[in-house]
Each structure stands twice: as structure tokens, then as C-alpha cells.
Amino acid sequence: MEKQLTFAPRNHQLTNINVWTADSQWLVYDVRPSQSSFSGLTLERVSLSGEREILYTARDGAHVGVVTASPTLPQRYLAIHGPEYPDLRGHYDFHHRRGVVVQAGIAQTLDACDITPPYTPGALRGGTHVHVYSPDGERISFTYNDQVMHQLDIKRDLRNVGVAVPLKAVRPPKQHPREYDGSHFCVLVSQTPPEPRAGSDEIDRAYEEGWVGLHGYLRTDGSRQHSALAFIGDTRSAQGEKVAEVFIVDLPQADADFAIAGAQPLQGTPAALPAPPAGVMQRRLTFTHQRRWPGLVNQPRHWLRSAPDGSEIAFLMKDDQGIVQLWGIAPSGGEPRQITHSEWSMQSAFSWHPQGGKLAIICDNSVMQVEAESGEMQRLTPRSRLAPVGDAAVWSPDGRYIAFLRQVDGWQQIFIADGR
Structure with missing residues (x-):
């Protein structure tokens, strides 16, 4: 069974995770006309x-989008915010945008x-x-x-993964119209040399990250790693071809440790990207260069997602027949x-049931429930002529519903399906 929640003649865009409020009663979305057109003015639920x-309305020439909700109370929302007065401060771009925490309309x-x-x-600098x-x-x-690397050499403006911790507000000196304060202490946790060595574990792009476990994961010695992120990293094969692999970074348990620099400055230099804190090292998990179909797929676009107990990280990769399957x-x-x-x-992108054991994904033009252990698939919505939009299939925190998107009369609308 499925139910349509939005009907307005405009697009409604769900993010790929954390689209439900903590009480499972509301879904948050933005109103970009498409994923690639960052021109929405409101965040809504x-x-x-x-x-x-309406949760928030952008002003002064700025736009907002890609909203997610906090999994805990008090209820807060995160989103991308473009620059106000863009003619003076630079127009929206990958290196001209910021994150915001939205609460009570502010x-x-x-x-x-x-x-x-x-x-x-x-x-940060971008x-x-x-x-x-x-x-x-x-x-x-x-x-x-x-932005600094983009201006130095566009090829060195490499996508990376970062973490914001509530250690302290950061207030840099304001010497440029695009400089501003932030509520959190932010660092990069991935490393991307501009020219990865062929056949090595080096990457030049880190992306589509996901938190590992509700409370981290158990190491092989039985101790607990309390905080970690998995992400996709682009390696190079021995022949120099790009191959996407699964990586992980173990993060410090204490927020204060994020402020301890490693061998390179946390804030970067005029010739180098910001660097991870001391002790944060990325580790490669998959080695698929020799497979018939090497690497994770980029279509459908997906983000790495961990089982709630942290025991397995799920991703999409082709099998030997070239069919895109779920792997862990x-x-x-x-x-x-x-x-x-x-x-x-x-x-589509996918999500785990909040208690684990099964996943939600779109397959054969239906929302499907997948049993994690057996791989058995159960159709939750009838097979439609047009597949649901692949951006989201997100379980509610109470495990009752799965949120997804459909095209209806040319507009993207929000639906829910009953989980089982």
C-alpha cells in the first residue's frame, strides 16, 4: 500500500537519509526544480x-536545499545555504555554499x-x-x-568528507566579504592527493559518506570504535582507470581531539587542502580491481549505509552478470x-530498517524490502510503468513507513509505503 502526501504542482525533493522528524510524523523536503538546479527558496515539511x-525561507538572493532532520530532540534541521547578495559575495557553486542549522525558523x-x-x-575555505x-x-x-584550491588550480579542488563537532564556535578574522563565523568546529577527515598512484590505496575523491552504526562498531579484538564514517573513494587501477571503492575513517571519541593537528595543518595552507586531525587515517575496505565489473556503481547514485549495529556497510556493485546488486x-x-x-x-539509494535486518530500495519499478541475511526481496508497491525516483527510499524511525518520490503529471511528489 502507498499513499501520496504532496499534491502541489511543483517539485518536492527528498534527501537520501534523515528525511523524517524524530517522532516519525513529518517528512522534510526542499522545492528545487531539479537536483542540479539550486534555486529553491524554502525548506518545508x-x-x-x-x-x-514552511521551516525556513531564504532571503537576499540566497537559495536553500538538501534538508535533513536531526534524529534526536530538540528537533533541528540541516541544509545547504547559498550566498546572500550573490553579485557581491560570489554566486552559488560547489565551493561557494555553507551549511546551516535551522531551528524555530532561524x-x-x-x-x-x-x-x-x-x-x-x-x-573551512569553501x-x-x-x-x-x-x-x-x-x-x-x-x-x-x-575555494582556495579552486582558484589555485581547478584540478586540485577535490571532493572530500568532513565532520563538524560542537566543540566551540569558530570566529575567523573577517578580511574578505565571503568570510563568516560558524557554530561548529569543522575539519576534513579524508585525504585526496591530486594524482593517485596507480594500483595504490590513494584516492582523488571522497564522497557519499555514511555514519557507521548507532554506536560505532566492534573491532576484531572486541573493543568498540565509538565513531566512524564510511565513504566512497576513487582509486586508480594498475592501468590508470578510475575505480570506486569503500573506505572508512575511525574518528576520535572526544570532540576536543578534533582540534589536535596531525602532520599537516587542520586549516590547510595556500598550497594544500585542510588536513585531518591527528590519528585520523582512512582505510580501504574493498579491493575490486580484478573483478569482471570493478568498483561501486555511480548509477544509481547512492550513499554508503551501515546496519544499526555497525556490523555491515551496504553499497551497490554489479555482479558477474552486470546486474547492480546490494552488497555488504x-x-x-x-x-x-x-x-x-x-x-x-x-x-535507487537505500536505507536500513531502524532495528536492522532489512533494507528498503527501489527495484523493478517498485519499492522493495530486502531481508539482509537471505537477500529475499518483497514488493511493497505495485510495479509501475515509470519507476519511483531513485533519490530516496528512507525508513521512518519507528519502522512503519518508507518515504520515496514519484513523478505525477510532470511533478515530483512525496509518497510513503507501508513497511512489513
Whole structure:
């Protein structure tokens, strides 16, 4: 059974995760005309009964989008915010945007910006994207592009993964119209050399990250890693071809440790990107270069998602027949496990049931429930002529519903399906 929640003749855009409020009663969305057109003015939410509320309205030439909700109370929202007065401060771009925390209709800037040397620890120098709270509602992950590197050499403006922690507000000196304060201490946790060595674990792009476990994961020695992020990293094969693999970074348990620099400055230099805190090292989990179809797929676009107990990180990769399947791998590494053995390719991003054991995904033009252990698939919506939009299939925190998108009369609308 499925139910349509929005009906207005305009697009409604769900993010790929954290689209439900903590009480499972509202879905948050933005109103961009398409994913690639960042021109929406409002962040909104709709209830299970169809009631609509505006959460925030951008002003002064700015636009907003890609909204997610906090998994804990008090209810907060995260979003991308474009620059106000863009003719004076630069127009929206990957390296010209910021994250905001929205509460009671007010947007507070998340990531401070300092683009004038010598830069400020805890501030960034560019734009952040897809902001997602950790399961405890404390830390925030994001992807990042750097304005300093973009101006130095566009090929060195490499996508990276970062983390914002509520350690302290960051207030850099204001020497440029695009410099501003931020509520959180922000760092990058991935490393991307501009020219990865062929056949190595080096990457030049880190993206589509996801928090590992509700409380991290168990290491092989039985101890607990309390905080970690998995992400996709683009490696190079021995022949120099780009191959996307699964990576993980273990994060400090204490927020204060994010302010301890490693071998390179947290804030970066005029010739180098910001660097991870001391002890934060990325680790490669998958090694697929020799497979018939190497690497994770980029179509459908998807984000790595961990089982709630942190035991397995799910991703999409082709099987030997070229069919896109769900796979999983342990945070400690090892051989990937093929979860689905479907005759049809997976068609969307996906999410885990909040208690684990099953996933929601779109396949064969239907919303499907997948049993994680057996890979058995159960059709939750009838097969339609046009597949649901592949951007989202997100379980509610209470496990009752799955939110997804359909095209209706040329407009993207929000639907829910009953989970089982």
C-alpha cells in the first residue's frame, strides 16, 4: 500500500537519509526544480496527514536545499545555504555554499569560512554539502569543495568528507566579504592527493559518506570504535582507470581531539587542502580491481549505509552478470557479501530498517524490502510503468513507513509505503 502526501504542482525533493522528524510524523523536503538546479527558496515539511509547514525561507538572493532532520530532540534541521547578495559575495557553486542549522525558523551558519591566509583552525575555505547528523544528534558529516584550491588550480579542488563537532564556535578574522563565523568546529577527515598512484590505496575523491552504526562498531579484538564514517573513494587501477571503492575513517571519541593537528595543518595552507586531525587515517575496505565489473556503481547514485549495529556497510556493485546488486562489507574489511541476487538491477539509494535486518530500495519499478541475511526481496508497491525516483527510499524511525518520490503529471511528489 502507498499513499501520496504532496499534491502541489511543483517539485518536492527528498534527501537520501534523515528525511523524517524524530517522532516519525513529518517528512522534510526542499522545492528545487531539479537536483542540479539550486534555486529553491524554502525548506518545508509535510505530515502523515498532508499538513504542510514552511521551516525556513531564504532571503537576499540566497537559495536553500538538501534538508535533513536531526534524529534526536530538540528537533533541528540541516541544509545547504547559498550566498546572500550573490553579485557581491560570489554566486552559488560547489565551493561557494555553507551549511546551516535551522531551528524555530532561524538559520545559524554551521561551518565558518576563512579564505585569507594563514587561515583559522576549525574554519573551512569553501563549500559544504549534504549535512547529516550522527545517530546521537551531536556530530555532522558533510562533503566539501575548497575555494582556495579552486582558484589555485581547478584540478586540485577535490571532493572530500568532513565532520563538524560542537566543540566551540569558530570566529575567523573577517578580511574578505565571503568570510563568516560558524557554530561548529569543522575539519576534513579524508585525504585526496591530486594524482593517485596507480594500483595504490590513494584516492582523488571522497564522497557519499555514511555514519557507521548507532554506536560505532566492534573491532576484531572486541573493543568498540565509538565513531566512524564510511565513504566512497576513487582509486586508480594498475592501468590508470578510475575505480570506486569503500573506505572508512575511525574518528576520535572526544570532540576536543578534533582540534589536535596531525602532520599537516587542520586549516590547510595556500598550497594544500585542510588536513585531518591527528590519528585520523582512512582505510580501504574493498579491493575490486580484478573483478569482471570493478568498483561501486555511480548509477544509481547512492550513499554508503551501515546496519544499526555497525556490523555491515551496504553499497551497490554489479555482479558477474552486470546486474547492480546490494552488497555488504564489515568495517574491519574482508570479502564483500552479496546481499541480493536479483534478476533486475537496483534502481535507487537505500536505507536500513531502524532495528536492522532489512533494507528498503527501489527495484523493478517498485519499492522493495530486502531481508539482509537471505537477500529475499518483497514488493511493497505495485510495479509501475515509470519507476519511483531513485533519490530516496528512507525508513521512518519507528519502522512503519518508507518515504520515496514519484513523478505525477510532470511533478515530483512525496509518497510513503507501508513497511512489513
